[in-house]
Amino acid sequence: SSELTQDPAVSVALGQTVTITCQGNNLRRFFASWYQQKPGQAPVLVIYGKNQRPSGTPDRFSGSSSGDTASLTITGAQAEDEADYYCNSRDYTGNLYWVFGGGTKLTVL
Amino acid sequence: EVQLVESGGGLVEPGESLRLSCAASGFSFSSFGMNWVRQAPGKGLEWISYISISSSTINYADSVKGRFTISRDNANNSLFLQMDSLRAEDTALYYCARDYRHDGFDIWGQGTMVTVSS
Numbered sequence: 001s002s003e004l005t006q007d008p009a010v011s012v013a014l015g016q017t018v019t020i021t022c023q024g025n026n027l028r029r030f031f032a033s034w035y036q037q038k039p040g041q042a043p044v045l046v047i048y049g050k051n052q053r054p055s056g057t058p059d060r061f062s063g064s065s066s067g068d069t070a071s072l073t074i075t076g077a078q079a080e081d082e083a084d085y086y087c088n089s090r091d092y093t094g095n096l097y098w099v100f101g102g103g104t105k106l107t108v109l
Numbered sequence: 110e111v112q113l114v115e116s117g118g119g120l121v122e123p124g125e126s127l128r129l130s131c132a133a134s135g136f137s138f139s140s141f142g143m144n145w146v147r148q149a150p151g152k153g154l155e156w157i158s159y160i161s162i163s164s165s166t167i168n169y170a171d172s173v174k175g176r177f178t179i180s181r182d183n184a185n186n187s188l189f190l191q192m193d194s195l196r197a198e199d200t201a202l203y204y205c206a207r208d209y210r211h212d213g214f215d216i217w218g219q220g221t222m223v224t225v226s227s
Contacts, residue, residue: 031212033212033213033214035154035214037154042204042217042218042219042220043146043204043206043217045209045213045214048209048212048213048215049212052212054215084153086153086154088213090211095168096142096159096161096166096168096211097156097168098144098159099156100146100153100155100156102153103153
């Protein structure tokens with residue numbers, strides 16, 4: 001089965017740029033979607049498809065992909081961006097199975 | 110307002126069953142595939158099941174295959190998860206989530222907690 005690998009924790013200084021990565025073979029075929037989850041809250045979709053932002057996602061969030069790695073970049077991180085971030089993608093076979101990465105805890109210093 | 114509301118969670122003993130529900134409102138439920146995703150306490154997200162618009166495609170993660178059954182009632186805008194033979198490792202917060210063009214899960218409920226313990 002497919003697996004997605006994320007760094008467990010990343011930190012960024014307030015106002016600086018941070019990139020969170022997600023690695024997996026299925027990312028060679030499918031885009032990753034990205035979710036922000038704050039303590040005690042449900043996940044929120046922040047990026048999907050080819051760098052698409054749902055309405056409500058600030059434009060400081062962007063997504064990209066190269067080979068087997070997808071990236072979520074926050075340009076000018078704000079205190080409210082401190083959260084857990086999860087990537088998600090379809091199974092490499094193309095069937096309608098999904099897999100989440102293990103999550104990255106982002107700390108804004 | 111577009112909304113998903115889960116219910117049906119609770120405390121059960123190992124081997125018992127539980128049926129979760131997810132009530133959809135504010136959108137055309139019958140036009141979207143749906144998923145169940147769970148999160149064990151202090152852990153990450155785990156996708157567990159998908160059902161297509163007409164229920165013609167149903168998939169499960171290996172961890173629940175053969176024990177859980179997903180279904181939907183488009184007439185009543187509802188999604189269900191029948192969970193049988195529950196195990197301690199099924200203890201988690203269970204979310205329903207709307208599938209957006211297979212590109213992401215764009216709407217999530219607040220979750221319902223399932224605890225499996227003797």
